[in-house]
Amino acid sequence: MIASYGAAAASLAGLVLSIYLTIAPTPQFCEITSFMSCDRVLSSPYAKVMGVPTALYGAGWFAAASTAAFLSSEKRWAARFLVAWSLLGILGIAALIYVELVLINALCILCTAAHVLGLAVAILTFFINR
Amino acid sequence: MPKNKGRGASVKTYLAFIPAVVLVAFIVYLVATPPSPSLTTVTTTAQTSVSVGGQASSFSLNLIDGQGLKDQKFDFNPASGKLVFMDFIHEWCVHCNNMAPIIEMLYTNYKDKDVVFITVAGGQNTDAQKTANYIRKHRVSWTAVFDPQLEVFRKYGVRGTPTYFIIDPKGLILVKLEGEQTYGTLAQELDKYLRHR
Numbered sequence: 001m002i003a004s005y006g007a008a009a010a011s012l013a014g015l016v017l018s019i020y021l022t023i024a025p026t027p028q029f030c031e032i033t034s035f036m037s038c039d040r041v042l043s044s045p046y047a048k049v050m051g052v053p054t055a056l057y058g059a060g061w062f063a064a065a066s067t068a069a070f071l072s073s074e075k076r077w078a079a080r081f082l083v084a085w086s087l088l089g090i091l092g093i094a095a096l097i098y099v100e101l102v103l104i105n106a107l108c109i110l111c112t113a114a115h116v117l118g119l120a121v122a123i124l125t126f127f128i129n130r
Numbered sequence: 131m132p133k134n135k136g137r138g139a140s141v142k143t144y145l146a147f148i149p150a151v152v153l154v155a156f157i158v159y160l161v162a163t164p165p166s167p168s169l170t171t172v173t174t175t176a177q178t179s180v181s182v183g184g185q186a187s188s189f190s191l192n193l194i195d196g197q198g199l200k201d202q203k204f205d206f207n208p209a210s211g212k213l214v215f216m217d218f219i220h221e222w223c224v225h226c227n228n229m230a231p232i233i234e235m236l237y238t239n240y241k242d243k244d245v246v247f248i249t250v251a252g253g254q255n256t257d258a259q260k261t262a263n264y265i266r267k268h269r270v271s272w273t274a275v276f277d278p279q280l281e282v283f284r285k286y287g288v289r290g291t292p293t294y295f296i297i298d299p300k301g302l303i304l305v306k307l308e309g310e311q312t313y314g315t316l317a318q319e320l321d322k323y324l325r326h327r
Binding site: 015034043056059062070071074 | 142143145146147148149150152153156157160163170221222223224225254255256260
């Protein structure tokens with residue numbers, strides 16, 4: 001039960017952060033060095049996939065994860081869906097980190113915060129299904 | 131619909147649909163709202179002393195080229211008697227990198243029409259050597275100066291990079307454009323003045 005609410009809370013936080021990353025200009029605290037720069041990442045060609053902001057895919061992932069997490073304590077299918085969804089999320093996070101570090105050569109700390117929330121959802125999913 | 135086991139279960143079911151509703155509302159908002167200009171924000175306190183229609187400010191900064199920062203100062207006198215195209219950039223700004231070939235093309239086509247090109251490169255989160263690399267990479271062959279403390283950025287009220295100014299021969303600011311622009315937009319603004327002089 002606690003793991004379900006924890007996963008739901010982490011997903012909701014990720015949803016809010018992803019929405020922020022989709023629409024808001026990069027805040028100053030995010031521009032630490034030329035390497036640790038949200039702007040370099042969010043204004044790179046990789047910030048959009050098929051014309052859609054990458055952060056919007058994240059918002060979709062977190063919204064679905066949140067819905068499944070709320071239902072997971074009552075519905076077995078929701079808990080199972082969350083496992084598959086988390087695996088997809090981990091793959092996505094790995095790909096995004098690769099793009100940041102290797103292709104763009106910059107690190108966006110707000111994006112990293114969203115990745116951490118995604119990993120938190122995946123870890124809590126393990127406890128939900130234990 | 132899921133079977134409710136009681137009041138708690140019902141609340142959870144309703145809670146479960148809130149993220150989906152938020153996402154749908156957000157997508158609707160995105161579709162209805164036009165995108166913001168492609169501009170990289172920079173840290174400058176608002177001490178704007180120039181505006182469109184007003185007099186441009188003079189400044190003195192060190193010149194920079196593909197080799198690095200020069201010991202030589204460049205003194206900008208707005209009433210230079212020539213049309214001035216001035217761009218504010220940061221070497222790490224992706225939008226500035228995207229615009230670099232367009233500015234180079236603009237320079238190629240307008241340098242012989244009595245238009246003076248000046249690039250003011252900011253020093254936020256970067257240094258002179260990285261800026262010199264940018265200048266070399268993008269073949270900036272016109273006047274470029276380095277503004278390490280963003281003093282001139284503040285003077286000109288630059289909120290982000292790239293920002294473009296067109297200044298008339300008497301020093302009046304004709305145009306201020308923020309974010310990525312097309313070649314056509316910039317050329318059109320220059321042509322407007324060149325046609326009526």
